[in-house]
Amino acid sequence: MLLREAIGSGLRRARTLRRRTLRDISRAARVSLGYLSEVERGRKEPSSELLAAICEALDITVADLLVEVAAEMAVSGPAVGAGARTDEVLVPIGQRHAELRLAGRPAGMGSGAKSGTPVASAA
Template sequence: MTALLREVIGDVLRQARTAQGRTLREVSDDARVSLGYLSEVERGRKEASSELLSAICSALDVPMSRVLTNAGEVLEHAEREADTRAASAANIDVSTKVVIPQVVSMAVA
């Protein structure tokens, strides 16, 4: 199962906060978001609105574009892994290229 966007964004936000050595309380105060709600966003249990995400990013002094880009990269990696696992489970070599010949019409006399 692929990760949900809200879970990945929560992880990216948590990583940014912990990299700065900040507590949930500090960021929630700066973002003017309740500590409980910020915790739920970081754990991927709540979907942050664009306004809330903007406030959290501002409090962390991290551009929202960077948060979304990082989340997109994590999702892309997870999707590729899932595709590889599915191909392995079906015993398909994903590096093999298949050439399908062109259909040729033949006239019957």
């Protein structure tokens, strides 16, 4: 789950629990109805100022919303996908696989090196 999606669902949940309409909150927060709808659906990521205005209109604190959002995201798991592994290493685009094997080792040392013998670069 993305942060903007969790924020949006938290805002929508707070609004519906208070039985307030999108129009009512958009007027109180001084944000367009369409934009508020996009925020609630997780399509737009609100600025901190806009988030504060929406929370004020809902009579909740930004901190309370973010605590709820953090809990929701912790339960939903990683946003990367169902097969995400925590032991995977992200490699910058353009970095070669051979350079990845050398990562974390002294310069010139590869995974197959014995007693300080340098491994030839794949460059």
